[in-house]
Amino acid sequence: MGRPPTNTKLRLLETAHELIWRNSYGAVSVDGICEKANVKKGSFYHYFPSKADLAMASIDWWMTNTIPFLDDIFSPSRHPIDRFTLLIDFIYEKQEDMRIEFGQVCGCPFITIGSELAAQDEIIGAKISAITQQKMTYYQNALRDMIAMGLIDEKTNVELKAEEIYAFITGNMMLARIKNDLKFMKTSLKPSLMNLIGVNLSAEDLKKLTI
Amino acid sequence: MGRPPTNTKLRLLETAHELIWRNSYGAVSVDGICEKANVKKGSFYHYFPSKADLAMASIDWWMTNTIPFLDDIFSPSRHPIDRFTLLIDFIYEKQEDMRIEFGQVCGCPFITIGSELAAQDEIIGAKISAITQQKMTYYQNALRDMIAMGLIDEKTNVELKAEEIYAFITGNMMLARIKNDLKFMKTSLKPSLMNLIGVNLSAEDLKKLTI
DNA sequence: TCGGTATTTGACTAATCAGTCAAATATAGA
DNA sequence: TCTATATTTGACTGATTAGTCAAATACCGA
Numbered sequence: 001m002g003r004p005p006t007n008t009k010l011r012l013l014e015t016a017h018e019l020i021w022r023n024s025y026g027a028v029s030v031d032g033i034c035e036k037a038n039v040k041k042g043s044f045y046h047y048f049p050s051k052a053d054l055a056m057a058s059i060d061w062w063m064t065n066t067i068p069f070l071d072d073i074f075s076p077s078r079h080p081i082d083r084f085t086l087l088i089d090f091i092y093e094k095q096e097d098m099r100i101e102f103g104q105v106c107g108c109p110f111i112t113i114g115s116e117l118a119a120q121d122e123i124i125g126a127k128i129s130a131i132t133q134q135k136m137t138y139y140q141n142a143l144r145d146m147i148a149m150g151l152i153d154e155k156t157n158v159e160l161k162a163e164e165i166y167a168f169i170t171g172n173m174m175l176a177r178i179k180n181d182l183k184f185m186k187t188s189l190k191p192s193l194m195n196l197i198g199v200n201l202s203a204e205d206l207k208k209l210t211i
Numbered sequence: 212m213g214r215p216p217t218n219t220k221l222r223l224l225e226t227a228h229e230l231i232w233r234n235s236y237g238a239v240s241v242d243g244i245c246e247k248a249n250v251k252k253g254s255f256y257h258y259f260p261s262k263a264d265l266a267m268a269s270i271d272w273w274m275t276n277t278i279p280f281l282d283d284i285f286s287p288s289r290h291p292i293d294r295f296t297l298l299i300d301f302i303y304e305k306q307e308d309m310r311i312e313f314g315q316v317c318g319c320p321f322i323t324i325g326s327e328l329a330a331q332d333e334i335i336g337a338k339i340s341a342i343t344q345q346k347m348t349y350y351q352n353a354l355r356d357m358i359a360m361g362l363i364d365e366k367t368n369v370e371l372k373a374e375e376i377y378a379f380i381t382g383n384m385m386l387a388r389i390k391n392d393l394k395f396m397k398t399s400l401k402p403s404l405m406n407l408i409g410v411n412l413s414a415e416d417l418k419k420l421t422i
Numbered sequence: 423t424c425g426g427t428a429t430t431t432g433a434c435t436a437a438t439c440a441g442t443c444a445a446a447t448a449t450a451g452a
Numbered sequence: 453t454c455t456a457t458a459t460t461t462g463a464c465t466g467a468t469t470a471g472t473c474a475a476a477t478a479c480c481g482a
Contacts, residue, residue: 002428002478002481003429003430003478003479004429004478004479008429023330023331024235024237024331026235026236026237026327027237030470031468040430040432041431041470041472042429045470045471045472045473046428047429050470051471106330111326111389112326115318115323116237116323116326118388118390118391119233119234119388120234120235120238122391129389132386132389132390160399163386163399164399164403166386167395168375168378168382171378171379171382172378174326175378177329178322178326178340179343180330180333188375195407195409196375196379213449213455213456213458214450214457215448215450216458217460219460240438240439241441242438242439252441252461252462253461253462253463254459256443257458260441261440261441262439425480425482427479427480428477429479430476430477430478431474431475431477432473432476433472433473434472434473434474435470436469436471437468437469440467441466441467442465443464443465444463445460446460446461446462447459448457448460449457449458449459450456451455451456452454452455
């Protein structure tokens with residue numbers, strides 16, 4: 001029935017996500033997105049009613065892409081400590097890839113755009129908050145397994161601890177973006193995170209946690 | 212000699228700082244700053260060569276304003292644990308004030324603008340990185356006193372620990388901005404920070420750390 | 423081959439953007 | 453009162469912004 005669908009919408013989502021992540025929402029124009037995606041402006045507004053709508057959709061699209069990776073990393077079949085160390089590996093590798101390709105450590109796309117726009121647009125604030133909550137759920141699940149295995153204090157408040165972990169990791173990613181430097185993330189984030197979680201590792205084991 | 216100086220430049224610095232902090236660099240226009248500061252555009256460009264220059268100057272201005280508070284909070288005459296709890300009080304009170312006045316938790320102005328612009332403007336990235344380093348120096352100083360007093364492990368790497376503390380606090384401020392919610396900062400940040408620092412407090416003492 | 427439908431195009435608008443500049447103004451010191 | 457100097461003004465530009473729209477196009481299924 002009619003003209004067949006194309007990948008135009010997807011190209012717009014991908015391009016918007018990359019440009020906004022590497023720069024910022026305010027620094028990226030609809031014209032810029034269209035040019036890079038090789039899409040005419042008329043087509044843009046055929047698929048998205050506004051620039052803000054595209055940004056929202058690209059956030060959703062990226063989170064949907066991310067979930068399978070999180071499901072793998074936080075698979076209950078893994079040792080819970082490995083889940084967190086794998087998470088740091090996953091984050092570090094992506095950041096390093098972007099640093100090599102674009103010359104810029106880009107940090108967390110959700111937090112970057114959330115920090116920029118949450119104060120002006122409460123819908124985007126709510127969306128990023130929901131993503132934050134969703135990620136913390138993975139952490140809570142792993143923390144409960146750690147308690148069950150006697151790896152951390154059984155009186156640990158997993159909701160609070162998950163929020164600490166999230167703040168700590170995103171704080172590091174933010175600083176890495178600002179300093180355009182992955183040194184701390186590469187050499188210290190894993191052992192620091194283990195200390196924050198409260199898991200007891202030998203000095204030897206801690207040393208192994210540098211990427 | 213000639214027409215006497217006015218507070219026009221200061222009004223521009225204050226206004227730019229407030230508007231950028233509450234919104235974002237990209238969302239604030241030179242016209243908007245001028246209108247709020249009651250300054251004509253010609254005067255703006257008499258004092259600042261560009262919008263970016265004003266933003267840089269407003270960052271410097273705010274940091275200069277902040278230093279006396281940090282000097283007080285991190286006075287060597289204070290108990291080092293008190294320095295950190297006072298720091299959290301200081302941060303929380305400012306955030307709560309802005310939440311009441313503007314309806315919005317605004318987070319850290321340096322990190323917010325740094326996250327937005329560091330990838331596009333390496334000068335601003337370097338400036339925020341320097342401010343970050345300057346703040347961590349206060350933390351390092353306090354950590355060394357804690358070691359001397361036997362409050363934390365003497366083998367603590369104070370440079371790394373200071374970076375952890377900074378990432379943790381700024382991560383929390385960023386999340387507070389995105390969620391427009393100070394709950395965690397009010398009830399949990401102090402004890403969480405004490406745990407991260409590695410200071411041993413009794414359960415009773417920990418409970419006292421809610422603001 | 424043709425009709426219906428989704429997609430694409432390019433020219434368009436109106437608003438806003440950062441930035442310019444020559445002229446007007448105010449005042450301290452001579 | 454005069455002059456040097458710093459400040460202020462308001463109209464101006466040219467570029468860029470997000471967003472609009474009617475017409476053209478492509479193709480599936482009948």
